[in-house]
Amino acid sequence: TNAGKIQARSTLTLGAANFDNTSTGDINAGTTRVNVGGVLNNRGVIDGINTELNVGTLNNAGTGRIYGDHLSIGGGTVNNDVEGGVAATIAARTRLDIGVTTLNNREHGLIFSGGDMAIGGYLDGNRIATGWAGSVTNASATIEALG
Numbered sequence: 849t850n851a852g853k854i855q856a857r858s859t860l861t862l863g864a865a866n867f868d869n870t871s872t873g874d875i876n877a878g879t880t881r882v883n884v885g886g887v888l889n890n891r892g893v894i895d896g897i898n899t900e901l902n903v904g905t906l907n908n909a910g911t912g913r914i915y916g917d918h919l920s921i922g923g924g925t926v927n928n929d930v931e932g933g934v935a936a937t938i939a940a941r942t943r944l945d946i947g948v949t950t951l952n953n954r955e956h957g958l959i960f961s962g963g964d965m966a967i968g969g970y971l972d973g974n975r976i977a978t979g980w981a982g983s984v985t986n987a988s989a990t991i992e993a994l995g
Contacts (some may be wrong), residue, residue, distance in 0.1 A: 849890070850875065862897075868970040869894065871911045880916070890914060891931070900975060908957075912936040919961075920975035928989070930955035935989070940965070944993070947971035949982045957989040965993035 850873040850987035860877035866886040869875060872955065875882065878894030883887065887905045890912040894901070899916025903911070903923035908914055910931030914921075919940035926948050928936045938949030944961035947970040953959050969979035 854931040866980060869912075876955075908938060910934045910936060914938045915941070915946055917941045918943045918945075918975070920947070922947045922971040922975070923957045926952065927949040928953045928957040928959060930957065943995075945971060945975055945977040946981075947977040947979070951981055952993075953986045953989040953991055955988055959991045961990075961993040961995060963993070964995035965991075967991075 849868045849870065851870040854860065856877035859879040863883040866957045867884045868889045869892040871891040875894045876910045877896050881897040881900045882894060883902045885904050887907065888903045890908045892911055893913050895915040896915045899919045901921045905925045906921065906923065908928045909967035911934055913934060926939055926946060935958065938956045939960040940962065942963040944965040946979040949969065951967060967981055968977035968985060969981050972978050
């Protein structure tokens with residue numbers, strides 16, 4: 849569990865079976881790698897120039913914000929959802945790649961890229977989404993790319 853700051857100037861790699869980043873949690877580095885084989889619950893901030901998430905399940909809820917210039921998320925299930933009347937955000941400044949089996953974006957959740965976006969079933973060796981996601985649900989929410 850993180851309720852404070854985990855930071856690195858260059859590269860930060862965080863690995864855990866399960867991990868909770870609370871609403872006051874801030875994980876930030878030049879390259880931010882978060883590897884969670886089970887469940888990553890995020891209500892805080894995860895940010896980096898290159899942000900790489902490898903998860904079994906990502907629950908990005910309420911105050912949860914995940915950012916990166918190039919943001920890539922790979923794994924089983926991503927839930928981007930509302931909590932306490934606040935909707936979560938997944939946003940890339942230049943490129944967003946989501947390679948997952950199931951993507952759920954609900955209740956005013958925002959998935960955004962200031963450049964290109966790809967949603968697929970997995971990430972290739974360059975962390976680019978490819979293939980087909982098993983299920984993508986966008987219910988009363990926004991998925992937008994400006995590229």
